Amino acid sequence: MLIFLSLLYFSVGIGIFIWGIFTITSGLKSISKEKLSYFINHFANSLFKSITIGFIVTLILQSSSMVTVIAVTMANARLLTLKSAAGIIMGSNIGTTIAVQLYAFNLFKLAPFLVFIGSLLHFQNWHSKLKLLGDVSLGFGLVFYGLKIMELATAPFKNSGVNLTNSNLSNPLIGIFIGVVSALILQSSNIGIATLQVLVTSHILSLEQALPIIYGLNIGTCSEAFILSFASSREGKKIALFNIFLNLWGTLVFLPFTNFFAELLRHTSPSNPLRQVANAHTFFNIFSAIAIIPFLKIIFNLLDKIVNISKRKKP
Template sequence: MLFMLTGGLGIFLLGMKHMSDGMQAVAGNSLRSLIGAVTNHRILATTVGVIVTCIVQSSSITTVMVVGFVNSGVMALSQGVGVIMGANIGTTITGWILVLKVGKYGLPLLGISAFVFLFSKKDRWRYWAMFLMGTGMVFFGLELMKDACATIKEVPDFEAWFARFNADSYLGVLKCAAVGCILTTMVQSSSATLGITISLATQGVISYPTAAALVLGENVGTTITAFLASLGTTTQARRVAYFHVIFNLFGVFWITLIFHWYIDFVQSIVGGDAFEPAIVGGLETYPGVVPAIAATHSIFNIANTLLFLPLMTPMVRFLEWAVPGPAFKEKPRLTDLDVLILETPLLAIEQSRKEVLKMGDGCLKMMDWLVELMNSEEPDKSLADRLKQRERILDSVQDEIAEFITGLLSAGSVSHATAEEARRQLRIADEYESISDYIANLDKFDRKLRRDGTRFTASQRADLEQLNRRTKEYVDMVHEGLAKDNRNVLAATSAAAKRIRSEVKSLRRKHLNELSSGPMEPVVSVAFLAALNAYNRVRDHAQNIAETVAAEKTNS
């Protein structure tokens, strides 16, 4: 019995993971759009939480993801609170999936989808197969657990032990809820404990009221995942995790006060016939109790959410009062990346993409500052320090992006398309960091000349300013192509790249002619040629970005 129960639970959990991974891969773009649509509008945020959790098939993944977004500053506390409430409703979809009486088809569904997964060459087919394979494993695992629970009735000691947990009194309800909470905390999956509860109830080992009380406790137990994820994070992230605990604890508190009226209400909705026993394989079972348990789970979370929705603003204020923040602004990292988001690779790759785009914005800003510094009569130490600081920041940002993407690629369950996108982002981040280095070097050339008591000539400054403008326009076009994911960006910017190269060659010839026609300080000559080379390298790195976006290799 223990072997079958353990094996069934393991297959059930693995099935839930495959369902989640498959749906995330299939619905990747939709998932990104949904998270991007989260606003302070409480109903919209809650709706997004419901839909995302239905897609990823796990409230734990959604809540950990929300903690990660709030921790990194991508999502506000009020937005996170709304999504958390929606996640509690979305997780009840598992119960309704189990209502489908397809347990006996779980194994053939698993087998057929496994063949498609192994032999299909198209990623989309493979991810649909992964989802269906997970669905088959969920049903097959549930069938194994049901068979294991059926043997409990044949062992008097086991049956007597389960009989001690009976929700026939308020204390009994609390005891059952506590068991559900502890079991979910240990397994780290409310879906798994829901499967166990359904298996016990359908075999008649526990009554429907006991199963309902266990389900209430499972809602509290699932909060441990987000709570653990919030340890060591910012104050805002801890607040959203604490809200998850308060939301479920308060919900269980008020529903247990009216527990017997509540289960009577559910029974009236489901119908009394659902609780009539049926003889299957010579054993008395209660298959109709499954929709009742699913309804108990759903109605509880919907009612609790409706209760909390009008109280969202006061609740946010209470959390801000109860969990005071430090006097300084918390920013654990330079980027908005957080390892907690790695749970959902498609959202993680979107977050890293935003950080890469910010690097490009930083490079363009540095090019504007460079012209100001070069044309100022007196050295502008404040602006020069800002430019140097921006270059150092971009170095650190590249390191954080590389660390984040490496963690993403080592996760193991990343799709081929996501892995390719991750590798492209690594290269583009490296190219932007190199561009920032050359821009900082251009300022160093000018500062070194000023320290030596010389400067570029008026003609050279005018030439470099024009070259800077052309190069910035080119970098801007490439950056816009990256932002819009324009696969034609290489062809569209090819003429601009050639113009820059031609202009650099022309300025180099002009400079050599000036050297032969009159005297010039050697340091000025060296600095000017180095500046031309730096602009040429900026152009090369921008072209590398265009090549990466276009997914082409060219000989430049």
């Protein structure tokens, strides 16, 4: 019965966390996509600038999937080159890690104040910008409440002998599959990684088991842009494929060194499992972006051939 209640409270915590994420996103989305598209179109004229813009826009929208969809749409309209769009996607993957780093701070004490101030600003009618700030404040408060509820819900598992460290999740391929499926369902890697932060902190999952799930979460978030690419031009298809290729590349590079990677993460934050999981997400995306830059020309040629072959096969 106790375990059932713990699972119920854990689900409630995830629900509140997701509510907080959506509240933050809805507040920040008030900056119109047209303005963001104009900003991207006029300043993404080099790889470094494109990476920087992808990073900044993802911080604003709090969704790498949405930024990738914008990049695919703009490339479809021939407003972006493949190189610029690739840079935006690389920067977006890095930008999406900042929120998870924030969750690793022990900011629960601020949650009541954030919810209170956010609620006041949300329901005022003086200024629309204050309402935007209210939504962001309220959203972060809900996120921290959700994380705390999830943490408290897992407390009984620590003494009950229930853990998954010896389960099939020790198989990294199963972990990657779970990560991909979770991202397809949630359409957000951050929700999955925040859940992993709680599970690793509660010793229900080991860091070694969490890492392949993180790899899978990054791959799974490519789905939205990939689906959109079916109705896109050749350039849009190339960008959607590049997004998948980028995360598959990172997974293939990191997978053989997962145990070494886990030990490195423990050394970076020895007493903070929350930070270890956040750093895993950050290091994965930064390294994947940096390591792929020297091979961009080869990858673009490969993507061109893949898209051309798929076009020829159509009746």
